[in-house]
Amino acid sequence: MMEVPSFQPSRRRLIQLAVTALATTATLAACSPGTGTGSTKSEVSSFGWRNFEGQNLNLLMSEHPLSAALKSHLGDFEKKTGIKVSLETLSESDYMVKILTELQSGSGAYDAFMTSQPMNYQYAAADWIEDLQPWIDDAKHTAPDYDVKDFFPALLSAERWDKTDFGGGGKGGLWAIPANEEGYALFYRKDILEANQIVVPQTIDELIAAAQKLNGTQFDGKKISGFVSRGDKTYPTLNPFSTFAGAYGVKDITNGKATVNSPEGIEAVNKWVELMQTAPKAAATYTWYEAQQDFLSGTSAFYIDADHMAPDFEKDGSAIAGKVGYALPPEGPKGRASSLWLWSLGMNAASKNKDAAWQFIQWATSKEILTASIATGNMNPTRISVADSPEMAKATADWGDYNKVWKEILSKYASWQYSPSSTWTNAGDIWATSIQSAILGQASVVDALNEAAKKIDAVIK
Numbered sequence: 001m002m003e004v005p006s007f008q009p010s011r012r013r014l015i016q017l018a019v020t021a022l023a024t025t026a027t028l029a030a031c032s033p034g035t036g037t038g039s040t041k042s043e044v045s046s047f048g049w050r051n052f053e054g055q056n057l058n059l060l061m062s063e064h065p066l067s068a069a070l071k072s073h074l075g076d077f078e079k080k081t082g083i084k085v086s087l088e089t090l091s092e093s094d095y096m097v098k099i100l101t102e103l104q105s106g107s108g109a110y111d112a113f114m115t116s117q118p119m120n121y122q123y124a125a126a127d128w129i130e131d132l133q134p135w136i137d138d139a140k141h142t143a144p145d146y147d148v149k150d151f152f153p154a155l156l157s158a159e160r161w162d163k164t165d166f167g168g169g170g171k172g173g174l175w176a177i178p179a180n181e182e183g184y185a186l187f188y189r190k191d192i193l194e195a196n197q198i199v200v201p202q203t204i205d206e207l208i209a210a211a212q213k214l215n216g217t218q219f220d221g222k223k224i225s226g227f228v229s230r231g232d233k234t235y236p237t238l239n240p241f242s243t244f245a246g247a248y249g250v251k252d253i254t255n256g257k258a259t260v261n262s263p264e265g266i267e268a269v270n271k272w273v274e275l276m277q278t279a280p281k282a283a284a285t286y287t288w289y290e291a292q293q294d295f296l297s298g299t300s301a302f303y304i305d306a307d308h309m310a311p312d313f314e315k316d317g318s319a320i321a322g323k324v325g326y327a328l329p330p331e332g333p334k335g336r337a338s339s340l341w342l343w344s345l346g347m348n349a350a351s352k353n354k355d356a357a358w359q360f361i362q363w364a365t366s367k368e369i370l371t372a373s374i375a376t377g378n379m380n381p382t383r384i385s386v387a388d389s390p391e392m393a394k395a396t397a398d399w400g401d402y403n404k405v406w407k408e409i410l411s412k413y414a415s416w417q418y419s420p421s422s423t424w425t426n427a428g429d430i431w432a433t434s435i436q437s438a439i440l441g442q443a444s445v446v447d448a449l450n451e452a453a454k455k456i457d458a459v460i461k
Contacts, residue, residue: 042355044140053082055356060088060102060110062095066180066343067114069373070364077363083356103128108350111357115346117158117416118235118425120175123346124163125422130347131173135358146362150383155181158342158416176344177365178382182306183409184243184338186327187313189320190400192219192301204247204330207302208275214301215278226278228300232287233436235428239288239339240304241435242417243329244268246337252431253419258456260431261449268332269435269445276439284439296320304329306341307406308379314399322398326405329413340414342382380406427456 044051061067067089074085088110090098099113103123115123123129135141136148148156155178162172186207188200196214201207211226218224230237238245248268251259259265276283280294288305292312295303298319313324329336345361347354363369370378370386374395381387387407396403418424434452438445 040354041135041138041141047140047143049081049143049359052353052356052359055353056084056086057111057353057356057360058086058088058109059112059360060090060095060099061114062092063089064092064114064180064343065377065379066373069376069378070369072376073369073372076369077360080363081356081359083359085360103348103350106350108348108352110348111351111353112345112347112360115176115344116342117420120159120344120346121161121163121420121422121424124161124173124175128349129175130349130351130354131175132177132347132358132361133174136174141355141358143362143366146366150367150385151178152181152382152384152387152410154340154410154415155342155382158340159344161420176342176346177361178342178344179365179370180308180343180378181380181382181410182308182341183380183406183414184240184304184329184340185307185405185409186243186329187295187303187305187309188325188327189298189301189323190325191323192224193325195219200325200327201302201330204244204271204275204332207330208271208278211275211278211302220298222299225280225294225300227275227302227304228279228283228286228291228294229276229304230286230288230291231276231279231284231436231439233285233429233433234287235425235432236288237432237435238418238428239306239341241268241272241432242339243304243337244272244332246339246413246417247330247332247334249334252427253456253460256460258427258453258460260434260456261446261453265449266445269438269449271332272435273438273445284436298323307402307409310396310399310402310406311377311379314402324400326400326402328405328409336413337417338409338414339417340410380410423459426459430455430459 042052067087071087071089074087077083078085102110115129120129156174159176159178160172160174192214193200198210198213201210214224215226216223229240245268248264250262250265250268253259283291286294291303291305292309294300296312296318307326310326312318314321329338345364347357347361351357365382367383367385370381370383371389371391374381374391381392386392393403418428430452434448437443438448
């Protein structure tokens with residue numbers, strides 16, 4: 001069975017810290033180099049992989065299955081293009097600090113780097129990241145078989161943002177190309193449900209009832225919790241919660257005002273709090289890492305989180321390998337829903353080697369390389385053709401319905417559900433904190449969300 005490197009335990013928290021730090025240095029943005037500071041496109045007669053032979057690229061990435069996969073194939077890129085590449089990878093803590101420092105400096109020392117949606121909003125607002133749409137539209141600089149329509153539409157939409165009017169919804173500049181994706185699924189223990197004659201829940205109410213029935217029971221010599229998920233008071237907790245928020249049609253901000261305390265928002269949190277009462281008490285402070293470890297230990301019946309955690313569940317030596325079922329997020333009054341998270345490749349707006357950087361980004365997100373990357377753990381694929389490839393089917397053959405479920409979530413239900421804004425992380429933290437306080441019984445759901453709405457409105461102002 002293919003083994004995928006485990007996730008680093010500091011991932012989302014470090015992203016939050018980095019983008020928050022960036023927000024506090026907003027005064028630097030006005031004097032920071034913009035998109036036009038670095039080199040512009042070279043004049044070429046037509047596209048050719050060797051058009052920029054002899055140039056040198058410096059790349060900065062986090063240590064991750066994506067960067068590991070690209071590193072293993074760099075020789076192919078250099079042979080194909082004649083471009084020499086230096087790829088530096090750092091632990092996520094060091095990476096988040098260094099990429100922030102480098103972009104703020106405007107030095108252009110690194111030509112391309114890993115990024116994600118909340119990071120894109122921050123970087124685009126400060127003119128530190130290149131809009132890639134003009135490059136895609138330029139037939140002289142983009143390979144004729146690049147096939148941008150092969151990317152899942154929801155992923156390209158999530159990479160777009162209009163920094164001029166702070167809108168979103170899939171409009172505006174294209175700030176990065178998606179290379180690694182996750183949606184949010186319902187994981188369940190097949191053996192526990194079978195032993196208790198429980199069918200896989202399809203709705204939120206069915207999930208709550210099943211979790212309540214199983215909570216506190218014994219299975220295989222262990223006391224079982226009905227459910228587990230994140231409860232930490234930072235915005236990444238909203239990723240699994242997005243399945244409930246979307247199922248009730250909750251909007252974080254509507255017409256410039258916080259609406260987390262709408263009737264739909266209150267009902268969604270009420271249901272989430274009810275379900276979290278069947279989780280371990282410590283889950284109220286869990287990040288994704290602690291929640292995943294709890295599920296891996298075999299003591300929880302249900303879990304909602306990133307679907308591409310499956311490789312960790314199914315790897316050799318896992319206590320739950322072969323015992324996990326994969327299902328769509330539970331349905332609510334507005335149907336099923338999921339947010340999504342992307343690791344993507346962006347171009348430094350201050351790069352002096354933009355032509356070569358675009359060559360690299362194209363190559364790294366091509367059908368060929370994304371397919372080859374499956375064997376080195378870069379899941380989930382961001383291209384439709386790769387997701388449907390024999391290579392992906394083979395890699396996940398022993399994982400039950402996983403390969404079917406993650407694609408259905410992405411194609412039908414996943415989207416970036418929250419307001420795209422350079423200050424979204426601050427508002428997200430406030431919302432997550434209010435949910436945690438309700439789970440812990442420190443405030444009623446109504447009081448917690450009303451207070452959160454006031455604070456979010458202050459952030460908006």
